[in-house]
Amino acid sequence: MLIAHALLVCPILVSAMAFSAEEVIVYGDESYPPYSYVEAGEFKGIYVDYIRQLTANMSDYRVRISPVPWKRGLSMLKNGSAFALFPPYRFKERDYIQFYSLPLYQESVVVCNRTIMTKSRVKFPEDFTDVVIGINRGYLLSSELQSAITNNFVKVEEANGNETNLKKLAALHTACYINDKVSIFLL
Incomplete structure (x- = not known):
C-alpha cells in the first residue's frame, strides 16, 4: 500500500515542479529618470515598463525588477551575484557584460x-x-x-x-x- 501512495504522489510532485516558474531578478539603475528611477518607494521608468511588458508572458520565469545604485549593479554583474542589469552600456572595458541583441533605446x-x-x-x-x-x-x-x-x-x-x-x-x-x-x- 505504501508503494501505491508513493506512485500517486510522485506524478503530482513532478507536475508541480514542471509548472513552478524560476524566479529571476533583473536589476536596474535606481537613479536614471525617466528611464529607471525610484519614486515614493516604487521602481518606475521607461525601461522598467518596457522590461515588464517584455517579460509579462514568460511563463517559465517570475521576473522581479529591482532598483540598485548603478555602480553597485555593475559590481554585482562583475562578481556574478546579479543575473542582469539595465541599461547595460556594454563597452570593451566591461568584458563581464555579455552580448545582447538590441539596445533598449539609442540615447544621445x-x-x-x-x-x-x-x-x-x-x-x-x-x-x-x-x-x-x-x-x-x-x-x-x-x-x-x-x-x-x-x-x-x-x-x-x-x-x-x-x-x-x-x-x-x-x-x-x-x-x-x-x-x-x-x-x-x-x-
Whole structure:
C-alpha cells in the first residue's frame, strides 16, 4: 500500500515542479529618470515598463525588477551575484557584460551651460580644456573622453545622479554634463 501512495504522489510532485516558474531578478539603475528611477518607494521608468511588458508572458520565469545604485549593479554583474542589469552600456572595458541583441533605446548625450558656449566649441577635446564636465558616478566614458582625461586635456567631476549634476551645471560648478538628453530635459 505504501508503494501505491508513493506512485500517486510522485506524478503530482513532478507536475508541480514542471509548472513552478524560476524566479529571476533583473536589476536596474535606481537613479536614471525617466528611464529607471525610484519614486515614493516604487521602481518606475521607461525601461522598467518596457522590461515588464517584455517579460509579462514568460511563463517559465517570475521576473522581479529591482532598483540598485548603478555602480553597485555593475559590481554585482562583475562578481556574478546579479543575473542582469539595465541599461547595460556594454563597452570593451566591461568584458563581464555579455552580448545582447538590441539596445533598449539609442540615447544621445551632452549638454553645456550657455555661459560657456560664448566661444566656438566644436572640436573635442581641444575646445573644452578650460571647463569641468559633470558625469554620473560609475558611468563608463567613451575612449575619446577617457584619453582626454588621462592626458589632462579635460577635467571631469562625478556626482550621484541627474539631479545633482544638473544643480551643479546650473550653479556653474560644471560647464557641461554628459548624459542622455531625454533624461536631462524631462527632469
